[in-house]
Amino acid sequence: MQIIFTVVKLLLISAIVIGGFVEIANGNTENFENGFDGTNPSVSAWAVAIYNGMWSYEGWNQLNFVSQELVDPERNFPLVIIGGIPLVTLLYLLVNVSYFTVMSPSELLQSPAVATTFGAKVFGSFSWIVPVGVACSTLGSSNGNAFTSARLAYAAGGKGHFPRFLGYLSNERLTPLxxxxxNAVIGIVMVLPKSSNIKNLLDYFSFATWTLYALTFISIIIFRFRKPYCDVERKFKIWLPFPILAAAISLYLIIAPLIEEPSLAYLLATCIIFGGLLFYIPFVYLDWNLPFGIYNKIEIFCQKYFEVVPVSAQELKTE
Incomplete structure (x- = not known):
């Protein structure tokens, strides 16, 4: 099913790009002549703009979460990263170029659904393919993220950084149920408040995400010197200037929005991230247990009603 969703998305993108180039061939290029009018030259404002755009590319890091399930990661991981990210970037840029062939910047900003507006102007009676393609793209993205992001909580549960039952697998389907x-519960909680909208969610998500990215890149640099490559087995080695540059960019994307648009959203995101220490220190670092055997009861409940088992105790079904 994921392959079908991906193919439909690529076909829709290709149709939009071809439609845009047809418009350019017909001389519809007036929106490119003053495309940067009104642009804010502030360096700190660039970070806010990047926040509003980078979430579209957020899938670039998802492969890291499923590296254990990747066949021959030493070979395939770099190939997927090197091939996938430039391809997606090129396609998205071409799609945006196509949008500007039929919409001015103000029209694009005011449109409730840019792709649908483009389809109505370019595809005519076949404009219905755009919402259908967008729906398939959304379902594919949700399905892919459900697959990859669950592996993060699953790995943390297996390592003891999250409750152990999060590291259990379904005995029926062998998935981290x-x-x-x-993750589904967290998603529901995020969209329930009345103040929840796409801008607030992007502020929370982007700031928190780039904070975690910065910590990750910095940790790579630290481990390179504290635990050299020869002392620790690694699937592949990263050229050191890459994490240094990535850490610098991440710190810029963290600090610049605080200067340009100070918001309580950034403070709340910081509190949520470091608030995790309130659980990590006592229950992971100090290895405390909940009173009255509450934790064991939760584990038994999960195993009984969701039919999940620890990986080490799992018996694979045979036909």
């Missing part, structure tokens, strides 16, 4: 449910 509890981790999927955990």
């Amino acid at each position: 509890m981790a999927v449910i955990f």
Whole structure:
């Protein structure tokens, strides 16, 4: 099913790009002549603009979460990264160029659904393919993220950084069912408040995400010197200037929005991230247990009603 969604998305993108080039061939290029009019030259404003755009590319890091399930990661991981990210970037840029062939910047900003507006102007009676393609793209993105992000909670549960039952697998389908449910609950909680809208969610998500990215890149640099490559087995080695540059960019994307548009959203995101220490220190670092055997009861409940088991105790079904 994921392959079908991906193919439909690529076909829609190709149709939009071809439609845009047809418009350019017909001389519809007036929106490119003053395309940067009104642009804010502030360096700190660029970070806010990047926040509003980078979430579209957020899938670039998802492969890291499923590296254990990747065949021959030493070979395939770099190939997927080197081939996938430039291809997606090129396609998205071409799609935006196509949008500007039929919409001015103000029209694009005011449109409730840019792709649908483009389809109505270019495809005519066949404009219905755009919402259908967007729906398939959304379902594919949700399905892919459910698959990859669940592996993060699953791995953390297996390592003891999250509750152990998050590291359990379904005895029927061999999937991290509890981790999927955990992520679904977080998603529901995020969209329930009345103040929840796309801008607030992007502010929370982008700031928190780039904070975690910065910590990750910095940790790579630290481990390179504290635990050299020869002392620790790694699937592949990263050229050191890459994490240094990535850490610098991440710090810029964290600090610049605080200067340009100070918001309580950034403070709340910081509190949520470091608030995790309130659980990590006592229950992971100090290895405390909940009173009255509450934790064991939760584990038994999950195993009984969701039919999940620890990986080490799992018996694979045979036909």
